[in-house]
Amino acid sequence: MTIVDWDREAVKRGLAEGRVLLIDVREPHEFAQGHIPGSISHPLSTFDLEGLQALIAEDGRRPVLSCAAGVRSARALDYAQSQGVPLTEHYLGGFKDWAAAGEEIA
Template sequence: MHTENINGKTLEHWDVNDLEAALKAHSVVLIDVRTPQEYMFEHIHGALLAPMAGFDPDCMPPQGDRQIVLHCGSGMRSRKVAEAYLAAGHDRIAHLDGGFAAWKTAAKPYTSTDPATGALRRMGG
């Protein structure tokens, strides 16, 4: 992980190993900012959906003891949402560098929908 200072606030850039460890430790709230269609097709197990198109920083869960980590397909949308979150007056947020594409490339586990049956299936990891 590395951090970036944006107007005195902290944007954390996590890699897939950082996120995987935090998910196993139950120390994060993972929020997927992709579209509902993208999420339904495949997503990281346990991720909540808050699409970028309707993002409202005031509706985010409190950070408390669990860090919020945003992710999208490539890291572009999650960075934009993270910047909006910080601009809304919050002090710290994290996002997954490389997004879901990096997660899949690293063969980390995720949930996919079988197009033939509509059933959910575990992939990777």
Template sequence: MNHSADVPTVSVDDLPSGEEYVLLDVREQDEWAAGHAPSAVHIPLGDLPSRAAELTELADDRPVYVVCRTGGRSARATAWLNAAGVVDAVNVAGGMKSWVTSGRPLVGENDGVAAEVL
């Protein structure tokens, strides 16, 4: 069954400006370390069910925008978060690839290596 039509989605360009939203990165640790949005929160997709409570506290009634590399995993995470009633989640179309294309900042955890989206 394809529920993608039910998943609220925004483009990177339509993200709110400023810090009044939570950006959740559901990629794996190696992807996160290579490059991520400076303000993002990292919870890999597989850890989401066990760490959902953290997200509820972080969100504080604000929407949570979910991002992965290109939008597939984040769509699944968004659907799950909304269905489970954890937070109001919105999928970021195009993921971190679109984030970089839009000229948004990227930071990495690997010393001496330029940040990149794996």
């Protein structure tokens, strides 16, 4: 499995420049309680790989997965790669790192 870890600064820069599609794989209730501004919800428990691929193709930005701390996003990358989908990037620190740093939360 190939995983490329992004840190908070890379995620912030990518979002600010409009070149990153941040995909939050936490559960809907977690996302509703707070998420990184600009991220979209795509829960791991109902991970729809076809839908995700269509979204990524339509959006055109670079997909980076995120979760609470990097475990579920890595799991999602593993699953995607096992199905032949070349997703490799995730925010290693995830929402916990973002919130702990005092970054804006939506």
